[in-house]
Amino acid sequence: MTKEELRKIAPQASKANIDLYTPLLNKYMKMYSIVGVLREAAFLATIIHESCSFAYTEEIASGAAYEGRTDLGNTEAGDGKRYKGRGLIQITGRYNYSAASAALGKDFINHPELLSEPDNATHVSCWWWKTKGLNEIADTGDFKRVTRIVNGGLNGWNNRLKIYNRAKEVLG
Helix, strand or coil, X not given: CCHHHHHHHCCCCCHHHHHHHHHHHHHHHHHCCCCCHHHHHHHHHHHHHHCCCCCCCECCCCCHHHCCCHHHCCCCCXXXXXXXXXXXXXXXXXXHHHHHHHHHCCCCCCCHHHHHCHHXXXXXXXXXXXXXXXXXXXXXXXXXXXXXXXXXXXXXXXXXXXXXXXXXXXXX
């Protein structure tokens, strides 16, 4: 994917973020087999929406809403805020941070802020995508199912779908 293609897919992204994220996306998307129009379009639409066109690698909300969420592995006081959404896909919860630490070989449990750094934010998002089986789901064209797995619902559906369709057009 070229910078020009990413700029067309994410027209609200700053030039600096296009320049920063294009090589990272190319590296990690390939590493995690996020290749082919349907996979790439679904992934890009998801991360562009979740990160507000690469503007945020950390959830704006405090994370307090995740406190005590045992389904996320947040079992200790302060886990909600400590393990709030980070990365381009907004990885959330002690369980996901722990799994990402093991997979990527970095200590995201004791240093959760590392997931906000561009390289880690991109890498963890591609890793999470693949481990959740989203490549195969994206291959079916069922972008609603992809969105539900990532988001737990269809929040921001119209924007996600607009980006997805634009990505398919640009990459197709």
